[in-house]
Each structure stands twice: as structure tokens, then as C-alpha cells.
Amino acid sequence: MQILDCTLRDGGYYTHWDFNAQVVDAYISAMNELPIDCLELGYRNNPQKEYNGKFGYCPLSVLKYIRENSKQKLAVMLNEKSTKQEDLEKLVAPLVGVIDMIRLAVDPENLERAVVLAGKVKEYGFEVAFNVMYMSKWNQYEGLYEKLPCLNGIVDVFNMVDSYGSVTPEEVKQIIAKVRQHLTCKIGFHGHNNLQLGLVNTLTAIECDVDSVDATILGMGRGAGNLNMELLLTYLNKHAGLKVNFNKLGDAILAFMPLYEKYRWGTSLPYMISGANSFPQKEVMEWVSNRVYSFNSIVRALDNRMDKKVDNAKYPVLKVTKKYKQVIVVGGGNTVIEHIEAIHEYLNKNPETAIVLSTARHANLFLNRKEPIFYCLVGNEGHRLTNNVGKVKYAGTCVLPPYPRTMGTEVPEFAEASTFELDEISFIDEYKDSVTAIAIQLSLKLTDGEVYLVGYDGYSGNVLSEKEVSLTHENNEIFISYAHTHGTQLKSLTPSIYHTLNVTSIYQLID
Numbered sequence: 362m363q364i365l366d367c368t369l370r371d372g373g374y375y376t377h378w379d380f381n382a383q384v385v386d387a388y389i390s391a392m393n394e395l396p397i398d399c400l401e402l403g404y405r406n407n408p409q410k411e412y413n414g415k416f417g418y419c420p421l422s423v424l425k426y427i428r429e430n431s432k433q434k435l436a437v438m439l440n441e442k443s444t445k446q447e448d449l450e451k452l453v454a455p456l457v458g459v460i461d462m463i464r465l466a467v468d469p470e471n472l473e474r475a476v477v478l479a480g481k482v483k484e485y486g487f488e489v490a491f492n493v494m495y496m497s498k499w500n501q502y503e504g505l506y507e508k509l510p511c512l513n514g515i516v517d518v519f520n521m522v523d524s525y526g527s528v529t530p531e532e533v534k535q536i537i538a539k540v541r542q543h544l545t546c547k548i549g550f551h552g553h554n555n556l557q558l559g560l561v562n563t564l565t566a567i568e569c570d571v572d573s574v575d576a577t578i579l580g581m582g583r584g585a586g587n588l589n590m591e592l593l594l595t596y597l598n599k600h601a602g603l604k605v606n607f608n609k610l611g612d613a614i615l616a617f618m619p620l621y622e623k624y625r626w627g628t629s630l631p632y633m634i635s636g637a638n639s640f641p642q643k644e645v646m647e648w649v650s651n652r653v654y655s656f657n658s659i660v661r662a663l664d665n666r667m668d669k670k671v672d673n674a675k676y677p678v679l680k681v682t683k684k685y686k687q688v689i690v691v692g693g694g695n696t697v698i699e700h701i702e703a704i705h706e707y708l709n710k711n712p713e714t715a716i717v718l719s720t721a722r723h724a725n726l727f728l729n730r731k732e733p734i735f736y737c738l739v740g741n742e743g744h745r746l747t748n749n750v751g752k753v754k755y756a757g758t759c760v761l762p763p764y765p766r767t768m769g770t771e772v773p774e775f776a777e778a779s780t781f782e783l784d785e786i787s788f789i790d791e792y793k794d795s796v797t798a799i800a801i802q803l804s805l806k807l808t809d810g811e812v813y814l815v816g817y818d819g820y821s822g823n824v825l826s827e828k829e830v831s832l833t834h835e836n837n838e839i840f841i842s843y844a845h846t847h848g849t850q851l852k853s854l855t856p857s858i859y860h861t862l863n864v865t866s867i868y869q870l871i872d
Contacts, residue, residue: 362567362570362571362572362573362574363398363399363572363573363574364396364397364398364399364573364574364575364576364590364593364594365397365398365399365400365401365436365549365573365574365575365576366392366397366399366400366401366575366576366577366578366590367400367401367551367575367576367577367582367587368388368577368578368581368582368590368617369385369388369400369401369402369403369416370401370402370403370404370416370437370438371401371577371581371582371583371587372577372578372581372582372617372620372626373403373404373414373416373417374582374583374584374646375581375583375620375624375626376414376620376624377412377413377414377417378403378404378413378414378415378416378417378418379414379415379416380414380415380416383616384616384617384620385427386430387612387613387615387616388578388613388616388617389427389430389431390430390609390612391609391610391612391613391616392431392432392433392613393430393431393432393433394606394609395594395605395606395609395610395613396594396603396604396605397433397590398433398434398573399433399434399435399436399461399462399573400427400431400433400434400435400436401436401437401438401464401575402416402419402423402424402427402435402436402437403415403416403417403418403419403437403438404416404417404418404419404437404438404439404440405418405419405437405438405439405452405453405456406418406440406443406452407443407444407448407452419437421455421456421459424437424456424459424460425459428459428460434461434462435459435460435461435462436460436461436462436463436464436490437456437460437462437463437464438463438464438465438466438492439452439453439463439464439465439466439478439482440465440466441465441466441467441468441471441474441475441478442466442468442471444465444478445478446477446478446481449478449481449482449485453482453485453487454485456485456487457485457486457487460487461487461488462487462488462489462490462517462518463482463487463488463489463490464489464490464491464492464520465478465479465482465489465490465491465492466492466494467491467492467493467494468494468495469493469494469495469498469499469502469505470502472493472505472508472509472511472512473508473511475491476511476512476515476516479491479512479515479516480515483515488517488518489515489516489517489518490516490517490518490519490520490549491512491516491518491519491520492520492522492551493519493520493521493522494522494524495522495524495525495639496521496522496523496524496528496536497523497524497525497527497528497532497639498525498639499536506539506540506542506543507543509540509543509544510543510544512544512546513544513545513546514545516546517546517547518546518547518548518549518572518573519540519544519546519547519548519549520548520549520550520551520573520575521533521536521537521540521548521549521550521551521566522551523550523551523552523553523562524553524642525553525555525635525636525638525639525640525642526552526553526554526555526556526558526559526584526585526628526632526636527555527556527558527636527637527638527639528552528558528562529558529562530558530561530562530565533550533562533565533566533569534565534569537566537569537571538569547572547573548571548572548573549571549572549573549574549575550562550563550566550571550573550574550575551574551575551587552566552575552587552588553582553583553584553585553586553587553636553642554580554582554585554586554587554588554627554628555584555585555628555632555633555635555636555637556628556633556636556637557628559576559580559587559588559589560588560589560592560593560596563576563588563593564596574588574593575587575588576588576589576590576592576593577589577590578590578591578613578614578616578617579591579614579617579618579621580592580626580627581617581620581621581626582626583642583643583646584626584632584635584642584643584645584646584649585626585627585628585629585632585633585636585642586626586627586628590610590613591610591613591614594610629649629656630656630660631645631648631649631656631659631660631663632645632649634660634663634664634667635663638663638666638667640663640666645659645663648662648768654740654768655740655741655744657741657744657771658740658741658768658769658771659768661673661768661769661770661771662767662768662769664769665769671765672764672765672766672769672770673769673770674769674770674772675764675782676761676764676770676772676780676781676782677781677782678781678782678783678784679758679760679781679782679783679784679803679806680781681806681807684807684808684809685713685714685715685733685807685808685810686711686713686714686808686810687711687713687714687715687808687810687811687812687813688714688715688716688717688804688807688808688810688811688812688813689704689707689708689714689715689716689717689813689814689815689854690717690719690797690800690801690804690812690813690814690815690817691716691717691718691719691720691723691727691815691816692719692720692797692814692815692816692817692818693719693720693722693723693816694816694817694818694819694855694857695816695818696815696816696818696855696856696857697723697726697815697816697855698723698726699855700815700855700867701726703867703868703871704815704854704867705730706871707854707867707870707871708730708732710870710871710872712731712732714732715732715733715734715735715804715807715808716730716732716733716734716735717734717735717737717800717803717804717807718734718735718736718737718800719737719796719797719799719800720737720742720745720796721736721742721745721746721749721750722745722749723816724736724746724749724750725749725750725754728750728754728756733757733758734756734757734758735757735758735759735760735803735807736757736758736759736760736776737759737760737796737799737800737803738759738760738761738770738771738772738776738780739761739762739766739768739794739795739796739799740768740794740796741771742771742796743771743772743773743776744771746759746773746776747773751775752773752774752775755773755775755776757779758779758780758781759772759776759779759780759781760780760781760782760783760799760803761780761781761782761783761799762782762783762786762793762794762798762799763782763783763784763785763786763793764782766794767794768794783799783802783803783806785802786798786799786802787802788801788802788805788842788843788846788847789838789839789842789843789846790842791838792835792838792839795835795836795839797817797835797836797839798839801839801843801851811852812851812852813851813852813853813854814851814852814853814854814855814857814862815853815854815855815867816855817836817853817855817857817859817862818855818856818857818858819833819836819857819858819859820832820833820858821858833859836859836861837859837860837861840859840861840862841861844861849863850862850863851863852864852865853865854866854867854870855867
């Protein structure tokens with residue numbers, strides 16, 4: 362049995378396939394002293410719209426450098442769905458003498474088409490492997506097993522890919538038995554770790570005498586990640602007598618540890634739910650990586666998907682029967698606390714003002730006001746409303762974005778009767794689940810006069826977190842769209858570093 366390490370290829374989903382030279386050198390050096398038979402380095406891709414780094418394209422110079430420094434067999438991957446036969450002269454021909462194996466990522470629906478492509482790749486002299494995805498759903502592809510004989514004589518290795526990390530050991534046994542009835546080539550297994558079955562499934566595959574298995578350093582891989590190479594090697598060292606240089610294995614771990622500290626891949630409840638139900642990893646990974654979406658929001662969205670619902674709740678559309686002279690939108694910045702006395706004085710002098718809380722973070726500062734209060738509910742704001750206001754102190758109206766909501770709907774039970782949804786968000790095409798977009802659209806419904814912001818401070822400092830960068834970009838785009846639609850910038854009455862706002866002072870509006 363052979364062991365393939367695909368850290369740079371599968372792990373690249375977290376780094377956009379950028380790994381610095383120090384990490385790569387340490388990785389190659391460690392791999393040279395470990396019982397690893399093959400390294401999968403990345404993708405050979407046609408130009409993509411989004412950014413892909415070095416190992417998303419695997420330039421020939423990079424591959425030659427690794428070839429000169431690596432003792433192992435080397436592989437790269439092609440995406441079958443985006444690779445045509447005429448692309449092979451550019452993507453594959455230059456690799457002759459540098460790369461040993463070409464692995465094709467194959468959708469089961471495209472199996473027969475992929476065989477034709479594999480035959481063309483084979484003509485260049487490479488060993489060819491199929492990574493056939495979505496193993497947990499193979500029974501849903503009519504006639505899949507009966508089509509497998511067309512691989513014989515062309516494909517060297519047939520890798521079963523548990524894309525969703527959801528197959529069980531018993532299913533691994535059953536599927537291997539079925540595959541063996543139709544194939545004469547080698548068989549491999551590539552597991553993901555959504556349900557933390559990566560190790561047991563791989564060991565089950567080994568017990569069933571597969572020819573190769575995949576793993577990655579620290580389990581680095583798309584979504585919930587893969588089987589940890591260090592775990593596999595430690596187990597095989599203890600139970601199969603595999604010789605492992607643990608000092609070198611430790612070096613590999615140390616090289617990737619900073620990336621783990623940054624990205625924190627691995628399973629979590631959203632990945633567990635998505636895995637158990639064979640939901641696409643890509644979308645769940647985007648949700649989990651999006652620092653704006655709360656954990657509860659992601660789980661709720663997955664619950665809706667399990668129930669085959671576009672959303673879990675629908676509310677009456679908000680109908681505005683009274684217009685106010687102006688609206689104050691309250692954000693979550695600390696300037697709300699710093700200038701709360703001035704905000705209250707302004708409200709006292711302008712009784713025909715509606716208060717829109719884009720977040721309930723500072724809701725407790727407005728609980729005794731007589732003005733109408735509107736709470737924007739999206740993401741985790743329902744939970745925040747419960748914690749910061751609660752049933753006893755709640756009085757107001759909750760407003761949701763238009764139906765259906767991407768991440769589902771959470772409304773506290775005490776606010777059910779006073780919750781409504783917007784019929785549209787018309788001033789911007791993006792970020793329609795943003796509390797700021799909801800607050801501004803609601804304000805436009807509530808007044809024909811001024812819309813003032815307080816508490817939209819922006820984030821200062823030379824180094825911002827991913828969440829801060831994301832929110833800053835999102836809010837700037839919202840403010841710009843408002844200005845384009847209405848011909849004027851929104852006014853902030855408290856200090857703000859958002860250059861897309863017209864910052865003035867609340868103190869000039871009070872005596």
C-alpha cells in the first residue's frame with residue numbers, strides 16, 4: 362500500500378494555494394525522510410476569474426524546483442470539468458519528465474467523458490489516477506458501477522473520494538467490494554473529516570487491501586479537512602511496524618502550525634451537519650470562513666436545507682403608515698456610549714424621530730425612550746436582542762430582510778407579534794443580509810427627511826482582523842450605493858473614519 366500526501370493541493374483551499382518558500386522547503390525536506398510515496402503538489406489550471414496562488418497553477422519552474430529537491434513520486438491534479446483535450450498540450454505536455462502522475466478530479470456524472478480525457482493524458486506517458494468525488498452519493502448515480510469497466514486499461518488508480526466526509530466504515534467495505542467487481546486497476550481512498558471518520562474509514566480501506574490512501578499534514582484540507590498524516594503514520598508505526606522519523610514528522614507539523622493558527626481548519630457543527638447530509642463543502646466553507654455569519658446562523662441555514670426549505674419562517678411585509686421627520690440609525694461602535702448624552706438631548710429636541718437599531722448591542726441605552734424603536738434582525742441579532750433587552754424590557758418593532766433569507770430566520774418568541782419583513786432592498790444589489798443595508802432601507806421607508814448615523818466608527822489600527830476588514834468593505838459599499846442612488850452621502854453625527862460618510866457633529870444640532 363502507498364501513502365500519498367496532498368497537503369499543498371487540498372490545503373490550498375484555505376490559502377488560495379499560496380505557501381511561502383520556507384513552508385514548502387521544510388515540507389519537502391520532511392517528506393524526504395518519511396514513508397510517503399507520492400506528493401500531490403497542486404492544480405494545473407486554465408486561467409481562473411478568482412485569484413489562485415502558486416500551487417493553484419503549478420508553474421513549470423516551481424515543479425522543477427521541487428523535482429530537484431524531492432525523493433518522492435510527484436503528482437498534480439486537473440479538474441476534469443474545466444479541462445478540455447485541447448488544453449493538454451499547455452497543461453500536461455510541459456510536465457513530461459518532471460511529474461509522475463496526473464490525477465483527475467471527476468464528477469461521477471462525467472465518468473465516461475473523463476475516461477476519454479484520461480486516455481489523452483496517458484499518451485504523454487503519465488500514470489493517471491481518477492479522484493471520483495461524492496462517494497456517499499454514488500448510489501444516486503444510476504449505472505455508475507456498471508460504467509467502471511471503461512476505466513480498465515486506461516486509469517491506473519481509482520481513488521474513492523468521500524467529498525462530504527460522511528461515509529461509514531461499513532459503507533467503505535461495501536463500496537470497495539462493488540468497485541472490485543468491475544475494476545482491474547489499483548484502488549485508493551481519500552477521506553474528509555466532517556464526522557471525524559477520516560482515520561477509521563482509512564483504516565477500514567486499508568483492511569480491505571486498497572492500494573493507496575491520502576492524508577495531509579495537520580489534516581489541512583477543504584472545509585473540515587482530511588485525515589491527519591501524523592495520525593495515520595503514528596497508528597501505522599504502532600500497529601503495522603511502519604518506520605517513521607518522528608523528528609522529521611514534527612518538523613512538517615511545525616512548518617504548517619502557523620497556518621493552522623491562522624485558519625483553524627477542522628470539523629465543527631456546521632461541517633458535521635453538512636457532512637451527515639452530503640451538502641456541498643464549498644458553500645459551507647464560505648459560510649464558516651465568513652466572519653460576519655454567526656455560528657447559529659450557519660446551523661439554522663443548514664437546518665433549512667435539511668428540511669428542504671428556502672427559509673424557516675415568513676412574516677408580514679412592513680407597511681409604514683406614518684412618516685417621521687428624521688431617523689437615527691444606531692450602529693455598534695463605542696462612540697454611541699461616548700456621546701449618548703448628546704444623542705438623548707438631540708432626541709429630546711426632535712420628538713418626531715424614529716430610532717433604528719442596526720444592532721442590539723447598545724439597545725439598553727434606548728430602552729426608556731418614547732420614540733418608536735425598530736430592531737434589525739438578521740444573523741445573530743435575534744440572540745443579541747434576547748440577551749440585551751429580553752421579554753420584560755422589549756417594546757418596539759423587529760424588521761427582517763426580504764424573504765427568503767440566506768441564513769434563515771431567528772426571531773425571539775417575545776417579539777413574534779411585532780416582527781415584519783421588508784418587501785425589498787432597492788438601493789443596493791449586494792449585502793442584502795447586512796444589518797446596515799436593512800437599517801438604511803427601513804429608514805428610507807420611515808422618513809422623507811434626513812437619515813443620520815451614530816456609532817459607525819470604523820476600525821482603526823494598522824492591523825485589522827478578517828471580520829473587521831470584511832465589515833469595513835461591506836459598509837463602505839453600502840454607503841457608496843446609497844450616495845449613488847440618492848445623490849448625497851449619509852451623515853454621521855458621531856466620529857467615523859469611513860470616508861464614504863459625511864461626518865458632522867451632533868453637538869452643532871443641540872444648544
